Amino acid sequence: MIDFIRKPEGKILIVGFLIMFLGFVNLIFIKENSFLSSYSFKQFVWIVVAVLICIIVTRLRLQTIKNLSVPFYIFSLILLIFVLFFGQKISGAKSWIKIGNFMSFQPSELVKISFIFVIAKFYSELGAYSKSYLVKYFLGISFFLIPFALIMLQPDLGSALMLLVVSLTVIISFSYNKKVLIVVGILMLTLSIPIWNYGLKDYQKERVISFVSPENDPSGYGYNVIQSKVAIGSGKLLGKGLGNSSQAKLKFLPEKHTDFAFSVWAEQTGFLGSIFLIGLYSFLVVYSLLFLNKIKDSFLQVLLFGLSSYFFFHLLINISMTIGLFPVVGIPLLMFSYGGSSLICGAIALSLIALVVSDYKDVNRLGL
Amino acid sequence: MAKSEKSNLSILIVSILLVVILFRLFYIQVINGDEYRKISSNNFLKEVIVPSPRGSILDRFGKEIAVSEAVVNLYYKRNSKDDLDKLKKFLISDLKIKKEIINKTVKKSKLSNNKNKRFILKENLGLKNIYRVENKLNSFLSLELVVDYLRVYPFGNVGAHKIGYLKSNDRRDIVYGSFLSTRLGASGLEKIFDKRLQGSNGLRFLLVDSRGREVLSRIVSFDKKKVKNKAGEDLSLTIDIEMEKLIYSSFGDFNGAAMVHEIKTGEILALVSKPSFDPNKFSKSISVPEWNKIKEKPYKPFLNRTLLSSNPPGSIIKIVTAVAALEEGVINESTQHYCRGYYELGGRKFRCWKQRGHGKVNVVSALITSCDVFFYKVGLSLGIKNYSKWLENFGFSKRVTLPFSQNRGVIPSTDFISKYLKGKWYKGDMVNVAIGQGYLTVNTVQASIMTSIIASNGIYPNLRIVPGDQEDNRTLGISKKNLFLIQKGLLGVVNDRDGTGFHARSDGKLAGKTGTAQVISKRSKDYNLGEFKNHGWYTSYYPFEDPKIVITVFVENGVSGGRSGGPITKNIVNYYKKNYLAKPGEVN
Numbered sequence: 001m002i003d004f005i006r007k008p009e010g011k012i013l014i015v016g017f018l019i020m021f022l023g024f025v026n027l028i029f030i031k032e033n034s035f036l037s038s039y040s041f042k043q044f045v046w047i048v049v050a051v052l053i054c055i056i057v058t059r060l061r062l063q064t065i066k067n068l069s070v071p072f073y074i075f076s077l078i079l080l081i082f083v084l085f086f087g088q089k090i091s092g093a094k095s096w097i098k099i100g101n102f103m104s105f106q107p108s109e110l111v112k113i114s115f116i117f118v119i120a121k122f123y124s125e126l127g128a129y130s131k132s133y134l135v136k137y138f139l140g141i142s143f144f145l146i147p148f149a150l151i152m153l154q155p156d157l158g159s160a161l162m163l164l165v166v167s168l169t170v171i172i173s174f175s176y177n178k179k180v181l182i183v184v185g186i187l188m189l190t191l192s193i194p195i196w197n198y199g200l201k202d203y204q205k206e207r208v209i210s211f212v213s214p215e216n217d218p219s220g221y222g223y224n225v226i227q228s229k230v231a232i233g234s235g236k237l238l239g240k241g242l243g244n245s246s247q248a249k250l251k252f253l254p255e256k257h258t259d260f261a262f263s264v265w266a267e268q269t270g271f272l273g274s275i276f277l278i279g280l281y282s283f284l285v286v287y288s289l290l291f292l293n294k295i296k297d298s299f300l301q302v303l304l305f306g307l308s309s310y311f312f313f314h315l316l317i318n319i320s321m322t323i324g325l326f327p328v329v330g331i332p333l334l335m336f337s338y339g340g341s342s343l344i345c346g347a348i349a350l351s352l353i354a355l356v357v358s359d360y361k362d363v364n365r366l367g368l
Numbered sequence: 369m370a371k372s373e374k375s376n377l378s379i380l381i382v383s384i385l386l387v388v389i390l391f392r393l394f395y396i397q398v399i400n401g402d403e404y405r406k407i408s409s410n411n412f413l414k415e416v417i418v419p420s421p422r423g424s425i426l427d428r429f430g431k432e433i434a435v436s437e438a439v440v441n442l443y444y445k446r447n448s449k450d451d452l453d454k455l456k457k458f459l460i461s462d463l464k465i466k467k468e469i470i471n472k473t474v475k476k477s478k479l480s481n482n483k484n485k486r487f488i489l490k491e492n493l494g495l496k497n498i499y500r501v502e503n504k505l506n507s508f509l510s511l512e513l514v515v516d517y518l519r520v521y522p523f524g525n526v527g528a529h530k531i532g533y534l535k536s537n538d539r540r541d542i543v544y545g546s547f548l549s550t551r552l553g554a555s556g557l558e559k560i561f562d563k564r565l566q567g568s569n570g571l572r573f574l575l576v577d578s579r580g581r582e583v584l585s586r587i588v589s590f591d592k593k594k595v596k597n598k599a600g601e602d603l604s605l606t607i608d609i610e611m612e613k614l615i616y617s618s619f620g621d622f623n624g625a626a627m628v629h630e631i632k633t634g635e636i637l638a639l640v641s642k643p644s645f646d647p648n649k650f651s652k653s654i655s656v657p658e659w660n661k662i663k664e665k666p667y668k669p670f671l672n673r674t675l676l677s678s679n680p681p682g683s684i685i686k687i688v689t690a691v692a693a694l695e696e697g698v699i700n701e702s703t704q705h706y707c708r709g710y711y712e713l714g715g716r717k718f719r720c721w722k723q724r725g726h727g728k729v730n731v732v733s734a735l736i737t738s739c740d741v742f743f744y745k746v747g748l749s750l751g752i753k754n755y756s757k758w759l760e761n762f763g764f765s766k767r768v769t770l771p772f773s774q775n776r777g778v779i780p781s782t783d784f785i786s787k788y789l790k791g792k793w794y795k796g797d798m799v800n801v802a803i804g805q806g807y808l809t810v811n812t813v814q815a816s817i818m819t820s821i822i823a824s825n826g827i828y829p830n831l832r833i834v835p836g837d838q839e840d841n842r843t844l845g846i847s848k849k850n851l852f853l854i855q856k857g858l859l860g861v862v863n864d865r866d867g868t869g870f871h872a873r874s875d876g877k878l879a880g881k882t883g884t885a886q887v888i889s890k891r892s893k894d895y896n897l898g899e900f901k902n903h904g905w906y907t908s909y910y911p912f913e914d915p916k917i918v919i920t921v922f923v924e925n926g927v928s929g930g931r932s933g934g935p936i937t938k939n940i941v942n943y944y945k946k947n948y949l950a951k952p953g954e955v956n
Contacts, residue, residue: 173378229396229404230404230407230408231408232393232396232397232404233396233397233400233401233403233404233405233407233408234401234404234405234407234408235397235401236397236398236401236402236404236405237397237398237401266393266397267408270397271393271394271397271398271401274393274397275390275393278386278389278390278393282382282386285382286379286382286383289375289378289379289382290375290379292375292378293375305378309378312382316385316386316389319389319393320389323389323392323393323396325388325389325392
């Protein structure tokens, strides 16, 4: 066991499992009537599946993963198209595939990872630091635009935004060039006007407006943020103690299981608890980034960078949402919030990071 | 960019962003933690409803037919800190609220699931009472003043059928119960345009303490978080409410219906049904005895007689009989028949209304004198197929293009005959329908359309009550020559020495036709109106040379159309002359 902890992949996996466990504990203390039909029970099942996935993925060869990149990407695109036709509509967005009566899955979660795969694969083939940045921009943006458009059709603003942020970070970091950056920036700005006018649903606009100016808050979305801030703030330094989340119990907090799970946690465990949870995520991100310097293979570099930014932006945006630094766009805290799709995808990302940091020196296993 | 640089740069960016978040968390949880803790434990957010007014209904000159008036209501929410005896004393002696109402309200509010509910104590507090309560709001925490909107119909009964009234909304507010301003349109235009007229309630969030009082917090300004209320849209009509008022009063003791419309635009100026009801009574919840009182009134006050009451047209239908006969070539302007006061058919005498007879008549003089015998003969040679075709051309038995429920009436078409008369149609039936009796019923709007077609040289009017885009008018294709004959007849009806419509005669520019529909009903006996009090029709257009409006008056049990409908028509014409045709400065 101690040996396992000493290994880089051990540290990564244990921190990841700890986050899942804390998320589960947090769910349990949002009082439910019966465990078997509750969110916590469903989440428990998902955690078991997630752990199994971690075990399987960490036993794969990196070469296999590289070979699977393109099929994986295409598979997730097919799911995205499928969901547009046969998906379930939950709170205005057609983004769920029903699995039996018990569970459902969100393909938009999957595509966030598979994009990182495919971009890593093609960038490595071009050479991570080659001068062919125009090709890279072109490839990156086209790989990103297809799933982005499909997600906007659902429409799921949160996932689309997350994909946008992660993709752009990866694309810009690995095809850095000032001129192109400026052109892309101008393009984005000009595109954002028609997207705002025609691409966004009214309720999505309202959310953004409610963030920018709470006075113009036609549907009371700012109200959610106030409740979230009251919950977090009332936790003070040490928290109210587990199970004492009055804001959550009294149903003051909306989406307390998913988007605002952190608020419940912060109310119960206070500033110290919040720091601890954020610390776990920060460790995951920073620790993975530290390996970037050591890795020679460009596929692994892009993959690792992409996956850690995947973790980082979920953390950043979700928590900013709950403390009123960012509009409420529906982004979960990976592996902590309730929800199978984000948990499974988080687990895949987690185990891949573990795999990369454990095997980065083993050039043979990658088959180079 | 070098490799190590990238790794360090990204770690730097990550760290900066994380520090921002941690600072923010520190600020919320540690620096402002006490304040938030207080909010979460002692205080709670209260949603305050901000009701919004329903849109007004306006007449063509912007006069208000239905408006929402702001009222202030007094609500009660139990608060144990109040001295109940003192409160009761205040409510009874100062506000004159009945003791039983107070006791009932207090009792209701004590039930466990009514903890946060408000109960209405008094609706529509006057200004004096509002001041009285405001002074006491600090000493009686269980009292609350809330603004609401009451629907007011300044013209009451006039035109109430088409305007409609409101009914209670099933969606009650959890805290306040039902609001007057969220009541729904129950009938008429209030119902048809309900969505447009309805506003949406606003919400305001207040931070209140356990005593229900507003708390000001330095961290969160809750007053900013509000959902704006939106007033409903106004609805402008083509109606002239003052004209309707005049018509309503002109009916005197009679009941019936009247319609006035502009020929060119199809805009309806007046659509009146009498007796009527007071829609103001339904702006608040109505008590059962009061409802029964309204319901049990004689003469069916809720029946919209302009569209839902279909009656035999009597002699006004001779207009169609004449047009059909002329157009089908059965008669021409010089065709003459002799009226002896009756017409014998198969051994049965069909009487003319004038026992002495009219002597020699042609189509124009037959219209003027409303000679029955002439039209008996014309009807027989015309035949039922041709006749019902023309009735249909004029729009009888068809829905009119107004958004109200209506009784289309019947005409003796081939379908009708085979369906209800086993295909048997006798000559006796034919002579009857030719003068507007028998198997023929029409409503007031349909009669107006008929007259409009004559006045406009054959154009079917596009009736409207809400101004809208002008559609293309449909032309019936009646020859100018024949139309002129009919028009000449109608002018004579009002202005000739022998004309039946002389009761409305004034400046010689009115043209029209009277009609008397025979009713032999048990009901007229019940109403003590005598056994054979017939319904009267008077349909006309004005002015003759350049027709502008059509006026149709239907008087229930009005003895004869000329006598009962004539004076009403005359009043309308005078009103129209004064208000529409008079040039500025000119005094009529």
